[in-house]
Amino acid sequence: MALRVELGVDELAATRFAISPLSETVSALQQLAGRDRNPVHLRWLRWARDELAGAPLDLPRTRSLIVSDKLNWPEFLVPAPQGAETSIEEDLAALRRTTARQVRVSLRRVFGDELPATVALLAARPAEGLRVIAAELRAAHDRLIAPHWPRIRAVLDADIAHRARRLAAGGAARLFADLHPDLRWRDGQLTLGGPRWRRELVVNRGPGGLVLMPVVLGSPYVLIKKNTSTQTTVRYPARGAGTLWTAGRRPPAGSVVRLLGRVRAELLEALRSPATTTDLARAFGVTPSAISQHLRVLHDCGLVARERSGRSVLYVTTSQGLSLGAALPASGPADGLTLRPAVADDHRAAAPRARLGK
Numbered sequence: 001m002a003l004r005v006e007l008g009v010d011e012l013a014a015t016r017f018a019i020s021p022l023s024e025t026v027s028a029l030q031q032l033a034g035r036d037r038n039p040v041h042l043r044w045l046r047w048a049r050d051e052l053a054g055a056p057l058d059l060p061r062t063r064s065l066i067v068s069d070k071l072n073w074p075e076f077l078v079p080a081p082q083g084a085e086t087s088i089e090e091d092l093a094a095l096r097r098t099t100a101r102q103v104r105v106s107l108r109r110v111f112g113d114e115l116p117a118t119v120a121l122l123a124a125r126p127a128e129g130l131r132v133i134a135a136e137l138r139a140a141h142d143r144l145i146a147p148h149w150p151r152i153r154a155v156l157d158a159d160i161a162h163r164a165r166r167l168a169a170g171g172a173a174r175l176f177a178d179l180h181p182d183l184r185w186r187d188g189q190l191t192l193g194g195p196r197w198r199r200e201l202v203v204n205r206g207p208g209g210l211v212l213m214p215v216v217l218g219s220p221y222v223l224i225k226k227n228t229s230t231q232t233t234v235r236y237p238a239r240g241a242g243t244l245w246t247a248g249r250r251p252p253a254g255s256v257v258r259l260l261g262r263v264r265a266e267l268l269e270a271l272r273s274p275a276t277t278t279d280l281a282r283a284f285g286v287t288p289s290a291i292s293q294h295l296r297v298l299h300d301c302g303l304v305a306r307e308r309s310g311r312s313v314l315y316v317t318t319s320q321g322l323s324l325g326a327a328l329p330a331s332g333p334a335d336g337l338t339l340r341p342a343v344a345d346d347h348r349a350a351a352p353r354a355r356l357g358k
Helices: 009-014 021-032 039-053 060-066 088-096 100-111 117-124 126-177 254-260 262-270 277-284 288-300 319-327
Strands: 002-006 183-186 189-193 201-203 210-215 223-228 231-237 304-309 312-317
Touching: 021 039, 021 060, 021 088, 021 126, 021 210, 039 126, 060 117, 060 126, 088 126, 100 117, 100 126, 117 126, 126 183, 126 210, 126 277, 126 312, 254 262, 262 277, 262 288, 277 288, 277 312, 288 304
Parallel strands: 002 201, 210 231
Antiparallel strands: 002 189, 183 189, 223 231, 304 312
16 A cells, blocks of 8 residues: 655656745644644653643634544644745744635535534634634644744754765655655655555646655654645655754763763764754853864864755764664763753653643
């Protein structure tokens, strides 16, 4: 069983990457609702549960679209970004521009002819309903995504930089080779296979090629959405998402501390998830220039890599840096402070579903 996308030369030439805060918002809400929950997000889920415990989000119109017994959800909730990066305001403006026909076709594709009451209300008054949904999603973004956006954005930027290098080194074949284990490109077709797909489905090639969108707070699966307002999107798990909530949570090994010094050892641990000098300075409570000096030494030793993303420079621990602790003799815990990301945690085995409102 597979989903296939016709991807000819023209469409392949126009295929591009994009980052969307609205995509992260919708994915986060789906994770909270238990939809294709990804275990790597448990720490974020615990933080979100605590954040919403006293004041749950009230999302009656949005909840009915993403929490149901259906396998799918309306594609217009995450429109294809017009550029490489968008703001939440631009994403929500694109959502509100969805035509009445697009809304109704998408709703019936998901729910069939018998629409639930709140969904039927959206079908009857699309423009008004989209304004309400956009307001609900903005509230969800501000509560759940904005506090973590710099770190999420760093992971997304690092993923796209990695994919760009793959594309430059080996073309589309190499780009799609490790995008996701369920995804294959061959003979002008992009194929998404695996037990998740129950039937063969061909998505006709759309105008402007594909929009490839890495997602941090998403499911472990690839999701292809046809013609989301303008283009077909391919949303896939970003590289490094699994380290985002764990980087810096454990103290570096004492042997690494003795070799590098406490601050450099903690930087090496913190940079399991990509970050900028400014992010690190804020987390460590020191000046950016002080962080830069330590990063320069780590970079010269091959323990961290750096790459430019727009106006920012991202740093991330290299494979050599990650293997350093394993190569050194074991020792007791490190002395001194350990960098802790601003994400609450507890020691329970799993996170219960947070309330999204009725």
